[in-house]
Amino acid sequence: MSTTKLAVVPPSRISDETLRNFLGYQLKRSFNVIQADLAKTLKPFDLRMLTFTALVFIVDNPGMSQSQLADAMDIERPNLVVIIDELEQRELIVRDRVKTDRRMYALKATLAGKRLCKKAVAADKAHEARLLAGIDKETRKNLMSTLEVLSSHLQNRNEDLT
Amino acid sequence: MSTTKLAVVPPSRISDETLRNFLGYQLKRSFNVIQADLAKTLKPFDLRMLTFTALVFIVDNPGMSQSQLADAMDIERPNLVVIIDELEQRELIVRDRVKTDRRMYALKATLAGKRLCKKAVAADKAHEARLLAGIDKETRKNLMSTLEVLSSHLQNRNEDLT
């Protein structure tokens, strides 16, 4: 049997047995699917995952600062600037100067921002419900609590290091 | 009490209660931490997450094609080209033309590629062990199997749609 005959791997025999043991790999596989579907879900609202997350944080925490939001979103402060710029330009949020500390802004959602947020959150809920259809309620619950444990553990580790 | 006094949110009161219910949010939080640490872990090998994943797949599946690898990695084929170019240029892999189908290559790891892969896999294992230290064995096992269920479910859904 010549080696060229075996040169091509049949599709069914592609193995990810090494990678499958890595948490990062499993997270990325799942996250890829969810992220792609979320991009489609948010597109009608002219939102992306980062602008959506920022808006939700601001709606839930009126008066938070840009530094706090960057921390909460786990992104660098310079990268937040364009996100806030975009939400402000669309009149979904406002940057209010803080009288007691003129370096900082208090971020607040406008009425339009709150409304858009509500709709986008509902759409996101539906998108996740669709993706998880076929997984029973008990398993979903276990999934969410397991991920909560994981992300809390990792966040705590991160904070200890800084 | 004037509104300016309440303008600033105390750090301890930032709430992510809306976002915390989203699977995508939880996955992203965890994935952010793992990805940042993995970038540091792979840097001494001059690898990134994508080049590492590609190399592992090729080592485990000698002879696989670029199309198969793109599918396995869930990326678009044009984006695989620079990844394969880089691994080839470093002489970690080779692109062998397939005699029976001159459109395609059979990708194979070189000895140097296999060696680097082995070291990088060990380093990745250690990085994940470090990140998960403090989580007991039973919880880790549950975590991995839960994520396996999730990513299999989502991959199956994706394949059904295409």
Added chain:
DNA sequence: CCAAATAGTTACATAACATAACTATTTGTG
């Protein structure tokens, strides 16, 4: 025989992310 499909590529655009360096302002210490 040839249209359709496939494998791989080039070119390009967008978005996410990291870092250096800056201005304006506040804080803390000697």
Added chain:
DNA sequence: CACAAATAGTTATGTTATGTAACTATTTGG
């Protein structure tokens, strides 16, 4: 009280990941 250090936000820039259009070369199927 003066001022160095720290903080909040910003500009500029580079790197990486990702998506899409259009292309060439080759194979497939009717």
